[in-house]
Amino acid sequence: xxxxxVAIVPLLIGIxxxxxxxxFLGEESDNTKIISKTVRLEDLHENIAMYAMKRKIELIRENxxxxxxxxLNQQDxxxxxxxxxxxxxxxxxxxxxxxx
Amino acid sequence: xxxxxxxxTFVASVYATTTNVxxxxxxxxxxxxxxxxxxxxxYESVIVDxxxxxxxxxxxxxxxxxxxxxxxxxxxxxxxxxxKLTTQSTFTCEKAGLDAxxxxxxxxxxxxxxxxxxxxxxxxxxxxxxxxxxxRIPFDKAANYTPTRNDAFYALDVYRDDVYYTxxxxxxxxxxxxxxxxxxLAFFKDYFSKETTVYTNGNDNPLLRxxxxxxxxxxxxxxxxxPKNSAxxxxxxxxxxxxxxxxxxxxxxxxxxxxxxxxxxxxxxPNSLPCKTIRFFGFSNFMPFIGDSQNDIVNIDTTSVxxxxxxxxxxxxxxxxxxxxxxxxVEQMRSRIDAVDDTTEQSIVKxxxxxxxxxxxxxxxxxxGSRSNVKTQKVYIDFDFDxxxxxxxxxxxxxxxxxxxxxxxxxxxxxxxxxxxxxRLYQSASGPMGAMFDMLxxxxxYTVRPNEPLHNDLREIYLGRTRKVLxxxxxxxxxxxxxxxxxEIQICAPFVGCYGTGEYKVYAQLTTDDWxxxxxxxxxxxxxxxxxGRFIGAIIDLFTQPxxxxxxxxxxxxxxxxxxxxxxxxxxKGLILxxxxxxxxxxxxxxxxxTTKIExxxxxKNATDKxxxxxxxxxxxxxSGTRN
Numbered sequence: 117x118x119x120x121x122v123a124i125v126p127l128l129i130g131i132x133x134x135x136x137x138x139x140f141l142g143e144e145s146d147n148t149k150i151i152s153k154t155v156r157l158e159d160l161h162e163n164i165a166m167y168a169m170k171r172k173i174e175l176i177r178e179n180x181x182x183x184x185x186x187x188l189n190q191q192d193x194x195x196x197x198x199x200x201x202x203x204x205x206x207x208x209x210x211x212x213x214x215x216x
Numbered sequence: 217x218x219x220x221x222x223x224x225t226f227v228a229s230v231y232a233t234t235t236n237v238x239x240x241x242x243x244x245x246x247x248x249x250x251x252x253x254x255x256x257x258x259y260e261s262v263i264v265d266x267x268x269x270x271x272x273x274x275x276x277x278x279x280x281x282x283x284x285x286x287x288x289x290x291x292x293x294x295x296x297x298x299x300k301l302t303t304q305s306t307f308t309c310e311k312a313g314l315d316a317x318x319x320x321x322x323x324x325x326x327x328x329x330x331x332x333x334x335x336x337x338x339x340x341x342x343x344x345x346x347x348x349x350x351x352r353i354p355f356d357k358a359a360n361y362t363p364t365r366n367d368a369f370y371a372l373d374v375y376r377d378d379v380y381y382t383x384x385x386x387x388x389x390x391x392x393x394x395x396x397x398x399x400x401l402a403f404f405k406d407y408f409s410k411e412t413t414v415y416t417n418g419n420d421n422p423l424l425r426x427x428x429x430x431x432x433x434x435x436x437x438x439x440x441x442x443p444k445n446s447a448x449x450x451x452x453x454x455x456x457x458x459x460x461x462x463x464x465x466x467x468x469x470x471x472x473x474x475x476x477x478x479x480x481x482x483x484x485x486p487n488s489l490p491c492k493t494i495r496f497f498g499f500s501n502f503m504p505f506i507g508d509s510q511n512d513i514v515n516i517d518t519t520s521v522x523x524x525x526x527x528x529x530x531x532x533x534x535x536x537x538x539x540x541x542x543x544x545x546v547e548q549m550r551s552r553i554d555a556v557d558d559t560t561e562q563s564i565v566k567x568x569x570x571x572x573x574x575x576x577x578x579x580x581x582x583x584x585g586s587r588s589n590v591k592t593q594k595v596y597i598d599f600d601f602d603x604x605x606x607x608x609x610x611x612x613x614x615x616x617x618x619x620x621x622x623x624x625x626x627x628x629x630x631x632x633x634x635x636x637x638x639x640r641l642y643q644s645a646s647g648p649m650g651a652m653f654d655m656l657x658x659x660x661x662y663t664v665r666p667n668e669p670l671h672n673d674l675r676e677i678y679l680g681r682t683r684k685v686l687x688x689x690x691x692x693x694x695x696x697x698x699x700x701x702x703x704e705i706q707i708c709a710p711f712v713g714c715y716g717t718g719e720y721k722v723y724a725q726l727t728t729d730d731w732x733x734x735x736x737x738x739x740x741x742x743x744x745x746x747x748x749g750r751f752i753g754a755i756i757d758l759f760t761q762p763x764x765x766x767x768x769x770x771x772x773x774x775x776x777x778x779x780x781x782x783x784x785x786x787x788x789k790g791l792i793l794x795x796x797x798x799x800x801x802x803x804x805x806x807x808x809x810x811t812t813k814i815e816x817x818x819x820x821k822n823a824t825d826k827x828x829x830x831x832x833x834x835x836x837x838x839x840s841g842t843r844n
Contacts, residue, residue, distance in 0.1 A: 142275025150271045150289045157269060161295035162819065165262040168237045169299050169814055176806030194239075201237050205264075209235045214269065216232045 160212060167208075168201050175200060235266045242298065249800050252443045254608055254620030256303040256803040259817070265294045268826070292824040301805050302813040324442060325609040326450075327353070327621065330366035332611070332797070337367065349798070350626065355791040361450055363615055369793070372450050447616045606803070607795065622803065627794035639664045639735035640782035661781065664731045674731060676723040677776060681705070697765045698772065699725045724772060734773055737766065738780050 175197050179188055188196060209215035242259035251257050271289040331337065337351045346352070356368035442448065604624035610617045642661045662671045679700065703721045708714040805812050 138275060146273040146275050146289075150273075153271050154269075154291070154293070157266065157293055158295065158821065161264045161266070161293065161821075162297065164235075164237065164264050165295060165297035165299075166814070166816075168239070168262050168264070169260070169297075169301075172239060173301075173806050173812055173814075176804075177808065180806060180808045198238065205235055205237050209233075209266075214233055214266065215235055 157214060160209070160214065164205055164208065168205065171201050171204065172197050233266060233268045233270060235264065238263050238265070250620070251302065252445075254444070254610075254622075254800070256800055256805075258301045258303065258805055259298060260301060260805075261296055261298045263294060263296045265292070267292045269293055290826040292826065294822045294824075296820050296822075298817040298819075300815045300817045302815070303803060303805050303807070303810050304813070324372070325369055325607070326361070326372050326448070326612050326617075327369045327609050328363060328365055329611050329613040329618070330364070331369065332621065334366045349796055351623075351795050351797065352629070352792050353795060355793065358450075363612065369609060372448070442610055442617050444617060444619065448610075448612060604796075607793070620800070622798050622800055623793075623795035624798055625793060626796050629792040629794065637665070637784040638782070639732055639780060639784075641731070641735065641778055641780050643776065643778050664728060664735065666728060666732060668728070670726075670728050670731070674726060676701070676725055677772060679722045679724050679772075681719055681721055697763075697768050701725055726769075730769060733766065734769055734778075735780050735783050737770060738773075 176193065179193055206215055240261045240263060242261055244259040248257055248259075269291050273287055273289055276287055331353065332351070337353055338346050340346050340352065354368045356365070356370055358370055358372050360368075361370045361372055604626065607623045607625055609621045609623070611619045611621050640661060640663050662674055664670065664674065701723045703723065704716045705719045705721055706714040706716055803810070
């Protein structure tokens with residue numbers, strides 16, 4: 117063999133290592149990213165649940181403070197609350213990059 | 217490769233991520249509606265559902281594009297959070313207008329269990345039965361509380377853990393004060409002296425504690441609340457021997473009279489030399505504009521637990537109903553004032569606008585006097601709210617708080633009554649020299665008190681002699697409504713015996729009540745009629761004959777020159793609350809006047825894997841499971 121062809125071995129090893137890095141570590145890095153995003157989503161869910169509960173109580177209270185003529189009844193109030201909270205939550209989630 | 221790469225990065229996921237929130241009420245609410253402090257508990261769960269949550273797998277793009285592996289990681293995540301909501305009222309005593317000392321939360325409200333089954337309290341003012349669940353419960357002095365009372369509610373000082381309730385920041389021995397004033401106090405004490413006296417929350421001052429009532433509404437200041445099944449020690453409230461529940465139970469005003477000198481423009485201090493001179497020489501009797509009136513200075517002392525209670529209730533009730541877009545309660549009251557008759561109008565106005573009416577009546581009196589003779593007044597305010605004021609009372613059975621009674625306040629009734637304590641009067645000789653005569657030779661002074669036997673001199677007044685039957689003799693006719701006694705004049709001669717002459721001496725008989733009534737009407741004699749009223753009164757008297765018992769009595773005693781020197785009367789006030797009992801479940805989250813505390817009871821998650829897994833392919837991380 118020529119002296120120069122000895123260099124092929126480290127070169128091949130290098131290419132192999134690159135493949136290995138991309139294949140293995142890339143997947144792990146993807147997994148890590150997935151885990152961190154999912155954990156973030158879980159946290160967001162809890163915060164949103166808390167926010168939704170508070171907001172619902174606020175909306176009910178506001179409704180009770182209106183004069184009787186303008187007050188919504190039980191059913192209308194529920195759908196109004198649900199609609200309002202959902203709108204707000206979607207906006208929050210879009211800002212957080214979860215919803216699209 | 218590059219083109220494929222670029223294309224790959226632009227492939228967006230087909231499904232959009234969406235997050236939805238929904239609410240679900242829980243069955244636990246029905247089984248456990250209140251906690252140990254009588255606060256309303258509700259359970260509700262919130263479900264947050266994110267569908268098609270996707271994360272790009274970046275490095276996967278460098279692998280074989282046709283491999284059946286996901287380029288994105290996709291899942292659904294659903295989180296269900298169970299909340300426990302504790303609802304309590306936001307209205308505190310301070311918002312009602314009392315100061316912090318007054319609202320140190322030392323006196324929760326108590327009723328004995330037997331009160332709720334007492335049918336006497338379930339009738340209205342006319343004696344008709346009230347609808348089911350409505351009560352009219354009087355407010356009784358704390359000193360009268362016994363475990364067997366079934367006819368009143370009380371505001372009691374009770375021990376809890378062997379201490380009084382204290383406001384956290386001002387506790388004397390608190391080594392680590394929790395608020396600004398506490399720290400300031402601690403600083404002063406450290407820097408100056410441990411003996412520094414600071415006005416605290418009336419902890420050591422029984423009179424001050426007597427005064428204030430707090431916790432009229434349920435909730436808030438939980439450190440002052442009494443948990444269920446805790447025994448109460450009401451021994452702090454000194455027992456009253458009489459123990460009677462009366463509607464007229466709180467002494468709120470004492471009216472005292474002081475002799476003085478009223479001029480047309482100037483009022484002389486009773487202790488000043490000009491005034492003493494005027495009275496000594498009797499100038500008042502013939503100087504037209506100087507009056508030696510028996511009533512000039514009226515002291516009204518209105519501190520009382522009752523007044524504070526009423527103030528707090530009215531203020532809270534009006535705040536509560538102060539809805540956006542509608543009148544507040546006080547505004548509604550103003551329009552109601554126009555609709556009621558004179559007596560109640562006066563009272564309502566007097567109560568709501570007290571300082572103003574005092575000034576007005578004082579000025580009014582100066583010119584025209586006042587001839588009111590009203591002894592008892594009843595004022596009631598019926599509320600007609602969409603949102604009634606909630607009141608919670610601790611129900612006591614055998615010395616232990618076993619439950620809580622929740623009420624809506626429907627109305628307040630105040631009963632006023634005057635009760636004479638004492639009247640000192642004297643009889644003076646008439647004429648300009650009369651006053652000096654009195655001074656030199658003294659006058660007979662009498663004291664009349666209710667429930668005491670009347671002085672002999674006051675029992676009868678000699679009216680005159682008559683031959684005729686009473687009613688025909690004009691000199692006696694003017695007193696035809698009074699109680700009289702006739703005594704035949706007898707001439708007794710030795711050896712002959714006594715025989716009647718046909719002439720009678722007539723005496724008017726007076727009782728203690730007569731005298732006391734006269735006192736209360738004439739306590740302002742001299743000054744009562746004011747400057748002009750006196751002349752007009754005299755002219756009117758010339759032309760009319762008094763035709764009521766009181767008028768004739770007044771006339772008689774006037775002619776006999778009786779004057780009121782001193783008059784003491786007590787005004788009692790009683791408070792009755794008109795309440796509608798309601799179940800704890802009638803209190804809902806978000807009711808006006810409540811705050812809700814939110815606690816997380818449980819969290820559960822549910823994740824759905826939406827990735828297609830190739831046979832034998834590597835797995836990816838997937839979160840799942842429940843967590844408490």
